[in-house]
Amino acid sequence: MEALYAEQFYFLGLIVLAPLLGAIINGLFGSKLPKRVVDWVACGAMAMSFAFALISVQALINNMTVSPDGERSWGMLTYTAYQWIFSGSLEAEIAFLLDPLSAVMVLVVTGVGLLIHIYSAGYMAEDESKWRYFAYLNLFAFAMLMLVLGKNMLVTFIGWEGVGVCSYLLIGFWFGDDEKAAAGQKAFLVNRVGDFCFILGMFLVFYTAGTWDYVALAEMSTTAATAATLLPIALPAGLLIFLGCTGKSAQIPLYVWLPDAMAGPTPVSALIHAATMVTAGVFLICRMNWLFTLDHRLMATIAIVGALTAFFAATIALVQTDIKRVLAYSTVSQLGFMFMAVGMGAFVAAIFHLMTHAFFKALLFLGAGSVIHGMHHEQDMRKMGGLRKLMPYTWATFLVATIAIAGVPFFSGFFSKDLILWGAISNAHVLTVDGAMGMITMEHFTSALVPAAAGGEALDIGRWAIVNWVVFLLGIMTAFLTAFYMFRCYFMTFHGECRADEETKAHIHESPPSMLVPLVVLAFLSFVGGYVGIPHFITTHMPEGPQFWSLLLENWLAEVFLVSDAYRVVGRFGASPYGLETLVAVVSIAIAGAGIGLAYLMYVKSPELPARVKERAGKLYDLLWNKYFVDEGYDTAFVRSTLKLGEVSYWFDRYIIAGLLVGGTAFMTKNFGQVLRHLQGGNVQRYATYILIGTVLILFAILGGATGS
Amino acid sequence: MSWEPTLAHYLILSAAVFTIGMVGVLVRRNAIILFMSIELMLNSVNLSFIAFARYRVDLDGHIFAFFIMAVAAAEAAVALAIVLHVFRHKRGIEVDEMQELKH
Amino acid sequence: MQLLSTLTTLGLLTPPEGAELVALVPGAIVTLVAVVFILLDVFHNKGTSREYQAYFAAIGLVLTAASCWYLWDMGLERPVFFGMLYLDRYSLFFSGLACASAALMILASPAFLRSHQMDRGEYYLLILISVAGMIFMVQAADLLTMFIAFEVMSIPLYVLASFLRKDSRSAEAGMKYFILGAFSAALMLYGIALIYGATGTTNLEYIRENLFFLSAAGASHGAFGMVMIGVLLILSGLAFKVAAFPFHIWAPDVYTGSPTPSVGFMATAVKVVGFATMIRVFSVAFPLEVLRGGFFGWGWIDVAFVFAIGSMLLGNLVAVTQDNVKRMLAYYGIAHAGYLSIGFVAANSHPSFFLHNDAILYSLTAYTVALVGAFGVLSYFGRRGEAVETYADLGQLGIKYPKMGMIMTICVLSLAGVPPTGGFLAKFYIFRTGVDVGVQTGEMAFIYMVIVGVIGSVIGAYYYLKVIVYMYMKPALREVRPLATKGKLWALGACAAATLYLGVFPAKPIDVCRSAIMSMSGVPAEVQATIDRGQMELDRRLQVDED
């Protein structure tokens, strides 16, 4: 892989620059500009960014070369904005990289971002400080684009931190509300924990590889000789980076912030907490796929964490009554799905699902926002119902999205979910092949295993197959639960009697056009979005020409995941497993149907059923309702203990060190009873005593150590 | 230790006076006495310098001691101004009465 | 004629060459401005505003900084004035930084002082004298110059701390600062005395030479204890000035009680100069090969290690519990001393890491502009009796005063270490130093130190966010009347801009830091080798760049 465009492709800089300019204009002068201008500036910035993205992707496509054996390659476009740090051993540049992977991401970010900006113009129409909102939103787009376009880990990290800050600002946008401020803070802090792991992982990579550049790193890890140097740190560095991803992408164990983050304005939830920012983790692992595939234990960990997150979040979503919370847990669950795919080496499937998820989840959130907007900020589904007639457009688009996420055939979600499930059961890591364990060498890969895999031989992965099965089963169950809770949500909102109070009911209205247009566009995308990745068992029956187009995404991304797809991860069912793939598809359709049917039964046919179920499974319901008590657990374990630790050290500082055993004085008080008022700190002589004792102790330590030397 | 004073005698004497001054800073609550204790510390440092200088046959120590005296004078002036200032606020100069700033 | 002959005699008495007088230029300009300022103050029209005096002082400081810039290439490769001063880029860098901090804080002061009914010219005069002390302190090539300059720097600060005469808290702050400062200065002096006794000199380079001589003479065991006590007492005196654990104890009380603009000056310039002196004195005078000891066997590096870990833990954890913003910033200052100590420990643990000291220089720069900005904003709302001090007081200020809100946000984000501000890069750079040294030496202690630092900065995010949360998201408690002046607005804007500039275009500042550390005079021969290597590498790369 080498940069084909030797000269700078500066459009990449423009993609990033446009939102930044928008943010600066709105941030500095927004308060003085008329509202309409603010809208135009923000949306215009995004539109420009989108246009530049389209141009860049077109350039990338034009860049295509076909090798003698028919392999298509797009190479990459790069742009070095400037040398950021330039000193001694540390050099870093602000550089951007557009390859097929970031092309997908850039289109999603700018495209969905543009739609959500347009939507926001309507949604936030009455807000006084709309300019601030748009400034943050543009700033977020800027940071997100830095993240996805970054050519080295440092740029990615800057974007990574930047989206965290913007997310925090946007969650807490409606100030004056302690809960929201707290939610923003929680999000930021949980993210910081993840970032902390990320930065350590970064350093680890840097000190092993000596560079942060993705291109150089990829080259390094795909060459057998140099990959050996990366091999020992793959597990620790990968785990640290993965932990960073769990923070940003809301996976176990750091997912707690995302549901609370729904406190922000709904379009923000749609953009940040569904479509773009939270997928950054998936993107990052895909970006660094060559690192992760170096160690199969790492991959298995990611897969299992992803699958468990998917499953547990789905179960929590079953019982939520706040419409946004259902969607939030659904997002966590779907992100788990993507991580599952990543962990199983199905990177294309992960990116595919990331894309379709961006469409339908953004649509769901925007639809929910439309509902909330229409119902005057009512979010409880128990007070909704029967909105189908009152808000027809919202209803229709919401239905499309629900169908898409539930995995009904011919809608986008079906294709991507199917690809993931198939990947889960069929992929196998070369390193897990039985017998090769423990003595695997790079030569062994290239000389024995890769030819075997390429030759279409089925590989026996022995006891590691259990990972595949566990992940697959969890995936299937999640698919079922997803279909169920999404349709539960849909039915509760749009079907049956309206349960809102009279006053609200009278005012329910359809949203303005600026909000509906994005809904319709996204609904369209949710429908057609899947056709860039038609499953193999269909495409194999197509003639040669259309085959390329029907497997568009896989072909498009093939070169990015070259290493992972052809080299490390091979199908364990041999060369022609499409019978099995069909079977998986059928199972997933059946499962989705069952879920939808059950939801229909419980929430439309016999609405008294849920209550009975609730009664029967009271304990379980409580458990789910309280989200497995994770928040409480975290609260006691981390938040409170940090505060406690702070208090303790504060106490230590003031009463033990500064107050110099004023605690001891308190003990003395019982005897002398006169020095009670000295319990408070602030006595300068105690400070001085403290300084002296510090000096003496240090002297002791140093001189004591000296005698030993 | 002999009866005849040597370098060690002066230095130990200096260390002793330094310690006394230091303890004075730490335990005397009257700000003026506290500052006197600081003067004691500075003086004992001077003694060290001068003793070292003599037994090294070197005048640098004298110069240093001379400058320390100047510094001590400057510090004393500021210190007493601050005492006066505090006295106007608190009607007292006990340093442990000054505990408004804490925690 | 009589005068002429006197001058000739003086000329005989003072062998320094004319070129050496250049070393005095930055300090002399500040002193001259201070002297002229006294005259200015005498002719002041009673009852009128003294804002022009602030501008005068600020312009003087800017002139000084400009002279530093002008002298940048005029390094004298030897100590001047009989080994009393150095003139090198290293000292010019720190002089410039101290001037910048002072100038910005002076511009932020007039309205604050007027509202506290203490609109006195002496305030600016004291800052000027303090800056003069700082300039000589970073230039010092001799413990005597260092100590006198240390006092010239400190005594005005004691006065500034108790400058608000109507405020009993200010009086208390001054008293506490003075007692603790004088106490620790006395301890340091005793240390200098012991060093003088053991080596017979107070010149940094000769101290080093004589320490080697001592150890070669097989005298290390007899003299070791005395030297080591001396070194540690000097270290503790400097650590007191930079507010490092366990000598941090004065900082929170003093910061809370002192007038806010002068706190900005105390918290930044003093720390800058303290670290500058620490690096110079310890890397020049006290060779680690001779002064072994302690847990890791690295002598005083071990002590700095304790400073680093302790300051970061204590500063960050206690800052979380504060509700007074000034006090929180004080504890952050302690934590920051810890971060800087990471760099100090890592870069000075072996001669071959010496160039890593540039991380400290960069970090100090970023810290200075951000903290000056933060204190400036606090002083903007610091009307007497209605001062904004607690978090709750900040309510809604970001919305009502968008400019101040933005400046505060930028500065606070920088302090919390969020990209793309200078603070992020500073922390990053410091941590990288620690990791780099840890990896190269295989010593895990450095890595642990960095991990503590990173955890600390995660905690730091918590209390800094609180500032933003309150400024934008909490209701206002009461009406706030700001103390707006043009100069202040410009100064604070400059701080915010500089913070962003340091983060976004750091190449130039890092270059400056690097060439400052490369040209530090008096470095021992084994360090000089490292510097030469670095210089060669830099030249080569510049060559490659040009091709």
Place this chain on the structure above:
Amino acid sequence: MGVEPLFFWIFAIGAIVTSLSVVVVRNPLYCALALVVDFFFFAGLYVLLSAHFLAVVQVLVYGGAIMVLFLFIIMLLNLRGDELGQMRFQLHTALAITAGVVLFFIAGGAILSATAPMDGEPPVEGTLVVQDDGSEVRVQEVRTSIPGLYLALDEQTLEEKYLEQIASWERGTSRPSDGKYPRFNPERTFEVPPSMQFDPEAASVVPGRSGLYGTFQPISALLVNRFVVPFELTALLLLAAIIGAVIIAKRRVT
């Protein structure tokens, strides 16, 4: 053997006693008086250490200026016994005393080990060494474990060594490790100021004293010469102190 040891012990014990009374006595007035006496004892010790100039300065600056300032403040504030508070026992007091004593013992131990004779040799007094120019100089050859630091040095030897040192400056043969020369330019000769130039006639000008070491002549020469920068800085320091003291202590601000 002369009266010197006797004076030393008188001054030393006096210094410790008066220092202790500064710290222990309750009435600040008595403390201040004890401090004045203490300063005089110190001045005496300086004389014993041949630091005549500093002894004078000590009496003038400390005993004269600083103590007057202290007494003035004590009088001004008119502190009476009942305002002085009780000496209360506090835990930190005990800890402070302990820490102080510990520091004393650490420092004392270090000092004793540093000033111990090298290799435990007993002091040998009065070795006659023949110099290059044929003259004989009596030097004290016993040294501590620290090179350059003499265990004991009587007045006469001190003076001889000091004059020898000045002579070697004039000759330009002193070693760099004497710490007296700009290091990077060994060619440049050092002008010994006239006041410091070795003049046997001038050596006995100071009454009651035969030597040059520690008198105001060489010190003043050094002050305006090698130490000119710190000297000027001290001026700045005093300026700062004056302004600071005035601004804080002034009763009314206009």
